[in-house]
Amino acid sequence: MKIIQSKKMIILLTLLSTLFLVVLFASSNMVLFDSKGSIGEAQSSLIITSVLLMAIIIVPVLFMAIYFPYKYRQSNKEAEYTPEWEHSTKIEVVVWTVPCLIVLALGWITYQTSYSLDPRKEIVSDQEPLTIQVVAMNWKWLFIYPEQQIATINEIALPVNRPVKFLVTSDTAMNSFFIPQLGSQVYAMAGMENRLNLMAKEEGSYRGISANYSGYGFSNMRFKAHAVKAVDFEQWVKKVKTSEKILNNNSYDQLTANANEQITAPHPVTYFASVAPLKFKDIIEKHAGVQNGL
Structure with missing residues (x-):
């Protein structure tokens, strides 16, 4: 029983x-x-x-x-x-x-x-893709718009129904760039450039994260991806250009020097009205050893 x-x-x-x-x-x-x-x-x-x-x-x-x-x-x-x-x-x-x-x-x-669904495969569209360069840092995301010559921290905007080509690298430990509601994730690795093609079909604000544990401040590696109309995207670019900050070697060094402050709290959204044209290339080559002649 x-x-x-x-x-x-x-x-x-x-x-x-x-x-x-x-x-x-x-x-x-x-x-x-x-x-x-x-x-x-x-x-x-x-x-x-x-x-x-x-x-x-x-x-x-x-x-x-x-x-x-x-x-x-x-x-x-x-x-x-x-x-x-x-x-x-x-x-x-x-x-x-x-x-x-x-x-x-x-x-x-x-x-x-x-x-x-190869992340590197370009999305077929009658519009030219928008290029966004992505740099994983401790403990934040840096986004560079080479065509618009602007940069942001922990926020991006992208036009609806327009392909976006993300060029992804890291200036620190390996991370994983991921916007779950838009699609694939790819790894961000120092000294390397990875590629990801996405396209938003609806307006909205989508959560972006790192899907790969990278240290004490990992939980703060979050950002917002705003999918907006083409007109609103241009307005957002103009708003970023009104910032008094520029991204050059000195301001970039300050971002890396203040990394420990973001262990307990996320880095605030920051706009840079201009950026050095080859900054993304310099970040990759710094870890690839090109600048040291290796």
Whole structure:
């Protein structure tokens, strides 16, 4: 009797845990499934398709993990008992064919999306892409607009329905540049330039983060990405140009020198009305050893 009660308790706890997880996921803000960009939408679709394919195996297995112990419990005298059974061709066909078909389907999807969702692949559009240079610092993000000759800390603006080419590097430890609602993340590594192409399809303010732990101030490496109309983007550029600050070697050195202050609090949004034209290139070459003749 105690064994039967224990089994019932296990089944009940399993059902309650499953229900709790379903409610938890349903009530959470799952930004990956609330995409506002073309790349993000394709990635959300990929995740859902992959999960549904794998669920073809997972759901029956979870069901049988509960049903079989219940059906063949000690107290159920009507359960079929066949101790001499050892083989079933039908079962063998099912348990081998279905997983093989799922693996083939997932393999084909992986092959297709490895090319179609390549972060370096430019987005097809009738508009020229906007270039934004991204530098991961301790513990903030520096953004340089080479065409507009401006720079910002912890804030970017980008026009809706216009491709954006992010050139990403780091002036410190490795980080991961990620705007979840717009799409892919790429690593920011010192001495290297990584590339990411995104495009926002709806206006809004989206959260940007570092998805790779990089030290004590990691939690403060957050920024805002504002997707706005083309007219509003031009107004934002004009607002940045009204700043009294410029980004040159001296001001950049101050940003790196004050890194410890951002361990406990995020660096405030900062605008630079102008920036040295080759600043992004200099940051990369500093770590690549080019400036030292190595």
